[in-house]
Amino acid sequence: MKQANAALGIVETQYATVTEKLELESGEKLGPVTLAYETYGTLNHDRSNAVLICHALSGDAHVAGYHAGEHKPGWWHDLVGPGRAFDTHKYFIICSNVLGGCRGSTGPGSINPATSEPYGLRFPLITIGDMVKAQQLLIQYLGIGRLRAVVGGSMGGMQALQWLHSASGRVESAILIATAAKHSPQQIAFNEVGRQAIMADHHWQDGNYYGERRPLKGLAVARMVGHITYMSEVSMLEKFGRQQKDDKDPFKFRADFEVEGYLQHRGDSFVKRFDANSYLYITKAMDFFDLTAERPLQEVFRGIGAKLLVIGFRSDWLYPIWQLQEIVRACKIAGVNATYCEIDSTYGHDAFLVEIEQEAHLITHFLKRVSSGYTAGDVYEI
Amino acid sequence: MKSEYPLDYRIIAGLVRTHASVLDLGCGSGGLLQLLERQNKAHVQGIEINDQAVYSCVAKGLCVLHGDIDNGLVDYENKSFDYIILNQSLQQVRNVEAVLAQSLQVAHKVIIGFPNFAYYKARAQIFFRGRTPVTPSLPYEWYNTPNLHFLSIYDFIAYCSRHRIRIEKMFFLGSSRRLFFLPNLFAQTGLFLISR
Structure with missing residues (x-):
């Protein structure tokens, strides 16, 4: 696979600003909101090949490739690029820094237009739902109606779950890695x-x-x-x-x-x-995130047409296997089309950034299946 | 093309209705499910415990859940599937009775294939040689067999009648063809379509 070694080369972070205020789950309004994002690959003619990657707690929009003058590639570099699992020949990959972050998106360190000073603790409490709401605005801004896949590990997986919940009609598939529908007390x-x-x-x-x-x-x-x-x-x-x-x-x-x-x-x-x-x-x-909101998880999943790929790691004790099995269990009851795989890794939670070979295998074939379903002429409502 | 598939796969494919929903318990690397998806246009789902087999299923574009059969059924609602298949896997589950009862609850019909312990060559190995039998359908030694239960075709028929399980169809298989004469003696594999 010579192609797999071809890198993305130099990439650049872009910024999108929404001037109208974003209504947050807390009821507060926040704006203007800027999101830092990167894209790789080309959006196809019917805008159907977009894949949104959601980053974890300390991640950012820089998934793959190199920033000019830097020697360290993006945080999931080996999975994104020409010939890789998130194949930039096939898919248009998007990743944005989360709302509340500090890597270019609006967060507590941004300037509060009301005071012209950094927000600090005047920044409103944000939720995973708010992060996803901001991502939806970005997707809209990029002219995309429906995502081929929304993907994430850890907190990124929570965002992917939230997408399934709040915008299931705009998501064809989701890849949930080492994540949970809600945090345990631990x-x-x-x-x-x-x-x-x-x-x-x-x-x-x-x-x-x-x-x-x-x-x-x-x-x-x-x-x-x-x-x-x-x-x-x-x-x-x-x-x-x-x-x-x-x-x-x-x-x-x-x-x-x-x-x-x-x-x-x-x-x-x-x-x-x-x-x-x-x-x-x-x-x-992350701690307040609770997809179930005191309902059984299967009720949240019922009627979801998206295909799911769920991946857990046996040595991950921060997001233990049972939390992924809980998601799979809900899929079974709700009749959601799901594939589940436990990867035998010793790397703990870090495995989702490290076990590239197994993840690449699963993701490559899963996306192929999702994409073949698309070209087979299925009807989708947008 | 069809004859590439083993006899049991072909018989099972003949039992499954077009466009049916199928859950294969212990689906291995997904060969049977792939056949059912292609030929029967079935909506297929597998459950498999072996890591490498799960990767193979995913590579075939199949929908598979990594896990064991004993714990795999409890979550499904009644009659979630048209068929549940336990092909060469029933003898490897821990709690056969629970798995059978749950399968009959979760699916309208259950297809079961298992190696016949009363196959005459197996009998001969015990009787004449005093050794645990090793046959084409029971290819393991006593120390490395994944099989936890050993049953004959008559055992299974008796079990079904005792538990009021309806046997809709049964097939007896030699190494390459169906058998009709003294199946409990000559068949290596029994294949049953059952329902409650």
Whole structure:
């Protein structure tokens, strides 16, 4: 597969701004709203080949390819491109930074037009539903009526689920990876530790730190906790063991073990690209997400015509298999056309970013099936 | 083209109505489902436990759920499918009675294929050699068999009559053709269409 090695090359983030105010689930209105997004591939003549990829908590619109002058590709680079699972010869791939984010879309660090200062905690509470509402505006802006697929892992999967719920007529298929229809208390608990770490940093100052020193320590600790939950016991053992660092100095409580060094490094590099307030807002959106809203999940799924591909990872203890099985169970009862696959990986939650080969196989064939259904002349309402 | 498929597949395809909905429990790499989808224009769904087999099903464009049969049926509503197929998988489930009862509830009709333990060569191996039988339809040694239950064609017929399960059709298979004479002795495989 020579083609598979062909890369996307240099890509650029684009911006779309909606001037009218977005009505949020909380009832508050937010606007103007800007969304940062990237696209790869070409929208076909009848605008039917669009695939929306939704990113996870710390992701952004930059899925694949390289930004000019950078050496690190996008976060799902190996899955998106010519000849890859999200084949840019076939599909028009879109990814946007979520509402509330800090990577180009409107979020707590953006300027509040009412005060000409950054929003900080004056930014309204946002939900996964609001993120999807903003994405729908973007899709409309791009002139697309219906998505071939909406795809996401972790929080991205929550957005894909939300699409199925709030705009099922505009979605032909959904790929849900390592995600949940609602957070368990354990997932909320880990997010809360992260939030408390940020708020305990005295530089946080009730979110009013823009233009001053930022709560980098707190955000780094939040990210460290996150990374522990993204790995598995086995993957940590394999990666670090009890290996000690060369420059250890046990009497100073520095990073003596490799695993400590790794977490500190991850924390320190995260704060360079992420805003602490966005972390607070987005994790709250995840925790409050509940697709079922006290109804059985199958009631939410009933009548959904979209085809589903659900993927879980056996070593993922943050989004454990049972949460995906719960989604599959609801599909069975509701008669939703679903394929479910458990991938035998040791990488924990990180697997959705790492187990590219298996994911590529499943996604390639699933999208092929979805697309063949399309050309077979099925009738769709738009 | 048709003859590429094994005899049991062809018989099953002959039993399934056009455009029917089918759930194959233990669908393996999806060969039978693919046949039913193409030939019978059936709406097919599989459940399979083996990782590689699941990947093969997906590669065939089939709708498959990764999981085991014993826990796979409880969620479905009554009469969700026209047919449930348990081809060479019933003898491998833990709780046969529950799986059979649930299958008859979830589908209008159930198609079951299993290796006949009373096949004469199996009998001979036990009787003359005192060894656990290894036959074309029971190709495993005692230490590596995935089969948990060993039954004969008569066992299954007796079970159906005791549990008021209607046998609509039955087929007895040799290695390459149907058999009609002394099936419990000469057939390697029994294939049944049952309903409640």
